[in-house]
Amino acid sequence: MQKKIVLLPGDGIGPEIMDAAVDILETIAKKFNHQFIFDYQLIGGAAIDQLNTPLPQQTINSCEVADAVLLGAVGGPKWDNNPSDLRPERGLLGIRKALDLYANLRPVKGFKQLLSASPLKEEIIQGSDLLIVRELTGGLYFGQPSERNADQSAVIDTLAYTRKEMERIIDKGFQSAQIRNKKLTSVDKANVLESSKLWREIVEEKKQMYPDVEVEHVLVDAAAMKLITNPSSFDVIVTENMFGDILSDEASVLTGSLGMLPSASLAENGVGLYEPAHGSAPDIAGLGIANPVAMLLSTAMMLRYSFALEEEATVIEKAIEACIDKGYYTADLAVKSGEKVSTKEMTQAIIACIEE
Ligand SMILES: NC(=O)c1ccc[n+]([C@@H]2O[C@H](COP(=O)([O-])OP(=O)(O)OC[C@H]3O[C@@H](n4cnc5c(N)ncnc54)[C@H](O)[C@@H]3O)[C@@H](O)[C@H]2O)c1
Numbered sequence: 001m002q003k004k005i006v007l008l009p010g011d012g013i014g015p016e017i018m019d020a021a022v023d024i025l026e027t028i029a030k031k032f033n034h035q036f037i038f039d040y041q042l043i044g045g046a047a048i049d050q051l052n053t054p055l056p057q058q059t060i061n062s063c064e065v066a067d068a069v070l071l072g073a074v075g076g077p078k079w080d081n082n083p084s085d086l087r088p089e090r091g092l093l094g095i096r097k098a099l100d101l102y103a104n105l106r107p108v109k110g111f112k113q114l115l116s117a118s119p120l121k122e123e124i125i126q127g128s129d130l131l132i133v134r135e136l137t138g139g140l141y142f143g144q145p146s147e148r149n150a151d152q153s154a155v156i157d158t159l160a161y162t163r164k165e166m167e168r169i170i171d172k173g174f175q176s177a178q179i180r181n182k183k184l185t186s187v188d189k190a191n192v193l194e195s196s197k198l199w200r201e202i203v204e205e206k207k208q209m210y211p212d213v214e215v216e217h218v219l220v221d222a223a224a225m226k227l228i229t230n231p232s233s234f235d236v237i238v239t240e241n242m243f244g245d246i247l248s249d250e251a252s253v254l255t256g257s258l259g260m261l262p263s264a265s266l267a268e269n270g271v272g273l274y275e276p277a278h279g280s281a282p283d284i285a286g287l288g289i290a291n292p293v294a295m296l297l298s299t300a301m302m303l304r305y306s307f308a309l310e311e312e313a314t315v316i317e318k319a320i321e322a323c324i325d326k327g328y329y330t331a332d333l334a335v336k337s338g339e340k341v342s343t344k345e346m347t348q349a350i351i352a353c354i355e356e
């Protein structure tokens with residue numbers, strides 16, 4: 001199989017974990033006789049530095065004709081004081097919007113060998129396996145107006161959604177539950193927000209179409225609490241953009257580190273962008289110690305969802321698990337025993353397992 005993949009390393013640890021993804025993809029290509037053609041493009045701070053824009057048109061054009069897109073991370077203190085339209089994060093939001101990547105799937109499944117790496121009690125996280133289905137192209141992130149008034153004495157952000165935007169992500173939530181454990185938790189703030197009231201009505205309407213799925217509504221504040229007191233009560237969580245952003249970082253605690261959480265961002269037309277849930281980790285950038293697992297699990301998701309290469313995806317996931325079983329871990333994981341390794345060493349260990 002021949003596939004063209006756009007690579008957007010971005011900033012901070014982005015290029016370090018992207019190198020890991022490329023090494024793994026080359027190993028998979030060799031083992032299964034595929035050809036992956038890589039097309040490196042700029043996004044985020046790297047693009048601002050070179051082209052004075054966080055999202056060059058060339059990057060959008062390349063993504064539009066690719067079979068899939070892999071993204072590292074964007075952002076960092078260097079650009080934190082830039083005007084809003086020259087922030088690296090604008091590049092990420094822009095590519096999500098340009099490709100209409102409305103459905104962000106963030107699976108949260110811990111490895112049993114890493115139960116002790118979480119600050120939560122092992123008996124609480126044991127058996128937790130959930131999927132956050134986050135709306136990615138609407139809500140507070142994109143609503144207009146979003147601005148300050150002239151004398152800076154007031155500010156407004158807008159939480160806007162159309163019914164259609166809500167319907168398609170809620171459908172994705174139901175469909176995801178159908179192929180998992182058939183339980184859908186819809187998270188909203190319907191006791192306060194008009195947008196959440198419409199959201200809840202749509203979930204109620206839609207549930208007639210998915211009679212095999214059990215549905216519950218949970219307010220976002222309570223959901224935040226339940227996620228770390230009773231995580232195994234969740235199967236699929238569907239929620240709007242901002243709530244999903246916050247809950248997914250919280251959920252990463254179940255796995256021991258934010259560096260373990262992959263994601264897939266999908267459009268209705270089948271286009272997919274794959275990226276770890278974490279950011280550019282400026283505090284450890286350049287040290288060679290970033291955890292590559294979130295990036296590599298995202299790469300496996302790309303093989304599965306965009307290329308239907310189920311076996312290849314499973315080979316990567318199993319190799320990661322085997323390395324964790326052998327005791328390899330990166331510095332972000334607070335495990336008690338094993339061998340602490342660098343990004344490159346972890347990647348090499350995973351490659352060795354794939355080649356076995
Ligand atoms: N998708 C993205 O590109 C994305 C996501 C989140 C944040 N950001 C951006 O990243 C920058 C830093 O944000 P932040 O510090 O709030 O969040 P962050 O996710 O970058 O880091 C939070 C903490 O987790 C650690 N961490 C994250 N990923 C790790 C990995 N793979 N291995 C080891 N440790 C890891 C970091 O070292 C840090 O201590 C900001 O500019 C932010 O806007 C980008």
Ligand SMILES: CC(C)[C@H](C(=O)O)[C@@H](O)C(=O)O
Binds near residue numbers: 075279
């Ligand atoms: C960097 C930022 C714009 C982004 C978001 O909020 O969506 C990030 O936190 C994420 O979770 O992918």
Ligand SMILES: [Mg+2]
Binds near residue numbers: 245246249277
């Ligand atoms: Mg986030």
